[in-house]
Amino acid sequence: GAVVSQHPSWVICKSGTSVKIECRSLDFQATTMFWYRQFPKQSLMLMATSNEGSKATYEQGVEKDKFLINHASLTLSTLTVTSAHPEDSSFYICSARDPSGRSRSYNEQFFGPGTRLTVL
């Protein structure tokens, strides 16, 4: 149980284009998903909290107009990197909270496999 998928697993794009990354909870419904960014050999940096049916909450310093988040259903959240630049190249990881039982109580998050974005 508690499986989260991401698509695509890697993407290469040209500078100035937009890229959409999908995050799906496969065997549970997730009212809340999180988007993280990770640089090589570093920890995860929370970018935003995605809430189903409402606007995402962005962390300080994260541009909401550049990183568009949509949580249209209980199993899908998308992150769109708009007008991508080389400095946006990174490993993007999503996670989801299972709202039932212990996972919710214990703040457990289940992570997707990540998406490697390379902007040329």
Next chain:
Amino acid sequence: TQLLEQSPQFLSIQEGENLTVYCNSSSVFSSLQWYRQEPGEGPVLLVTVVTGGEVKKLKRLTFQFGDARKDSSLHITAAQPGDTGLYLCAGGSSNTGKLIFGQGTTLQVKP
């Protein structure tokens, strides 16, 4: 602002050695998770501790939550090359549901 200080950040040891990773904070957390991440993959949850003083064991891994729920440790006995990876501690906020991550510990176990 809640912060988690994780140490050491890098550790390279020989197979069979023991090691301990520490996660410390000045803040109290309602829960603390330990994750393991391999290159190019997402973190995988190893354990969650919620009670002060709690000790949990997962084969050769022993996790402890401090009495005051401000710190935690991960001890690996007789490390094996398969233990190589990035270990992350993360404290949970019951108010926001967010996780506060430590800096991570990159462990390399040489055969």
